[in-house]
Amino acid sequence: LLLALFDEQAAGRMAELERLAAAAEQLGPEERARRLVEALLRVADAETGWILLFLEFRLLAARTPELAERVAAHDRTVTAAVAALLERVLPELVPPGASPEQATEVILAAREGLLARTAAGGPATEQLLSATTAVLAGLLG
Secondary structure, eight states, X not given: OHHHHHXXXXXXXXXXXXXXXXXXXXXXXXXXXXXXXXXXXXXXXXXXXXXXXXXXXXXXXXXXXXXXXXXXXXXXXXXXXXXXXXXXXXXXXSOTTOOHHHHHHHHHHHHHHHHHHHTTOSTHHHHHHHHHHHHHHHHHO
């Protein structure tokens, strides 16, 4: 049940990213890269509960092989969707020698790490988001 809810959340997030990508088409590649990376990393206040639940669920899955495979399947679905978006809208965000899926996996892993480190909120949250966005956009763009 939780995975179905996570899939629903991910679908809503993908629709939001599609809208953002369409709105950013007139921007230069560097600004598009920065905006898309930030959108992938940023978590709205309303999403915080979902994120904390998913992080806890991921930890539980790490200790439960059957659940781990189901989380891995969810991850593959989300990775494929984001990679398709990157490939279609911003292929320059994929570094030479890497696939869109690999670039996506790095961005999503950075997102989860960022979320784990900033779950409590506070002034360091925006600073870490800004730093992570700048580094990833610079490395990937």
